Amino acid sequence: MGEQRQRYDEEFKRNTVKYLQEQTKSVEDISLELNIPAKTLHGWKAKYRDFKNEPIVTLERFREMEQLLREKEHEIQMKDKRIADVEEELTIVKKAVHIFSKPRN
Known part of the structure; x- marks a missing residue:
């Protein structure tokens, strides 16, 4: 068989x-x-x-991936900028809390 x-x-x-x-x-x-x-x-x-x-073997696919990479890099830059802004705001709030929490004479 x-x-x-x-x-x-x-x-x-x-x-x-x-x-x-x-x-x-x-x-x-x-x-x-x-x-x-x-x-x-x-x-x-x-x-x-x-x-x-x-x-990636075709030029079209390569360009598509390149564009996607640029978009993701832009998103990361925007997030980094937003994080920096929030950190700055937090620093200001911490200083304000420190100033206003001091006892008055």
Whole structure:
């Protein structure tokens, strides 16, 4: 009798494709590593491929990520400025409390 075929669930296939996309190894190398035929992995990749898991290879994706980075940097700068303002306000309040808490003669 021949070998019994291995069955894999959808989650395993999706995770395997994600793993494929994140690696720099070839599909054939990963095929040997996981003991799954390369043809099967290619089929799964065609069906479950998610481009967000792939490295930045297109100029468009690179520009999109660059813009996102600029936006996040701007957000961080605005938060840092707000923190500095709040710290300054707190310092003023502390000084006021100190001044007004002194007993009057």
